[in-house]
Amino acid sequence: MVKGWLVLVACVCVGCTLIRASVDPDGLVPRYQGMLKETGVSRQEFRKAKEWWREKGKWCYQGARIDPRASLLVAWEGLRTTDAAVLSLYNWRVAGFSVPEMLVWWDAGFCGCYDYETENLIGRCDRESKRWKDAGFGPQEVLEWGRIGADAREAKAWKKAGFRLEDAAPWAKSGYPPAVALPWKNAGFDDGIEWQRKHFTPEVALPWKRAGFGARETADYRSKGLSIAQASEKRAKKAEYERLRAKCRGMDVLVMTNPYDIKDKLFDVTGSRFQLISRTVALYQADTYVFLVDFGNKSAPYMFDGIARGVGAYAYTTVLGTRKTVPSLKIIFFHKY
Numbered sequence: 001m002v003k004g005w006l007v008l009v010a011c012v013c014v015g016c017t018l019i020r021a022s023v024d025p026d027g028l029v030p031r032y033q034g035m036l037k038e039t040g041v042s043r044q045e046f047r048k049a050k051e052w053w054r055e056k057g058k059w060c061y062q063g064a065r066i067d068p069r070a071s072l073l074v075a076w077e078g079l080r081t082t083d084a085a086v087l088s089l090y091n092w093r094v095a096g097f098s099v100p101e102m103l104v105w106w107d108a109g110f111c112g113c114y115d116y117e118t119e120n121l122i123g124r125c126d127r128e129s130k131r132w133k134d135a136g137f138g139p140q141e142v143l144e145w146g147r148i149g150a151d152a153r154e155a156k157a158w159k160k161a162g163f164r165l166e167d168a169a170p171w172a173k174s175g176y177p178p179a180v181a182l183p184w185k186n187a188g189f190d191d192g193i194e195w196q197r198k199h200f201t202p203e204v205a206l207p208w209k210r211a212g213f214g215a216r217e218t219a220d221y222r223s224k225g226l227s228i229a230q231a232s233e234k235r236a237k238k239a240e241y242e243r244l245r246a247k248c249r250g251m252d253v254l255v256m257t258n259p260y261d262i263k264d265k266l267f268d269v270t271g272s273r274f275q276l277i278s279r280t281v282a283l284y285q286a287d288t289y290v291f292l293v294d295f296g297n298k299s300a301p302y303m304f305d306g307i308a309r310g311v312g313a314y315a316y317t318t319v320l321g322t323r324k325t326v327p328s329l330k331i332i333f334f335h336k337y
Helices: 002-022 030-039 043-059 062-066 068-077 081-094 099-107 126-134 139-146 152-160 165-173 178-186 192-197 202-210 215-223 228-245 251-256
Strands: 113-115 120-122 266-276 281-286 289-294 303-317 323-336
Touching (some): 030 081, 043 081, 043 099, 081 099, 081 126, 099 139, 126 139, 126 152, 139 152, 165 178, 178 192, 178 202, 192 215, 228 303, 251 266, 266 289, 289 303
Antiparallel strands (some): 266 303
């Protein structure tokens, strides 16, 4: 009887020992035990990863990228946190990441997620992260370069060409590669993309830029067949016109001012020819108001607007014999109709 009990106790002890030996301390089935062993990850490192998945990883199961819209929740519910952690560790270790590196990339969102509200994949999985890592980028840099639509190869090319992210952004967003942007950078253009959009080359654009012209202005002058010298002269006249116009008084002031008090004052005037005095001088009318304009060596147009300087008073006799005194103006700039 005693002997039988001893045999039973011995069997139970052996059985418990065998059961304890077959149960993994982290609850891993043999398949995942083998994957963990294959990666060379320590139990301590694995437990850190498992803890990360328990806290943050529910919506980052990268296995769901096969069919994210339909299978993400199913895939997650079919896996325990432990299983997901092992699978991710295995994939990332095979891709060449250490556990500390993985956790840094995972924390930055690089675990392959799916956003049900926008129906977009977000984040990046192990393979894409490896491409960025091999190109010399950390997770925060990847996020920044990703905002301008650059992949690892493109971002590496921009950095190799000496471009910072903020300098590369307008080029990349417009679809231009580093090979197009680099000549502009080497020529000293900080606005090279504006010139590129106007179909200039650095060689053509540089003399115009040195003369103080922008891309749009240059394109306008060149479309009119003007040289740099001609464009500079035209621009100088335009600047002088704007300067004088800022000092001009309007037609209402001219009407209200005594003609004897307008000398050397500037007026913004417009009118239609009332009576021709000579080829270059004529009386003009704005509504019922009459004034004299001298166009210098230019022919007096029928209608015009422009800037004129006051000369003084001009007296003339109407066909009815009435004596009238009106303002006399000398034209500076004008546009005829």
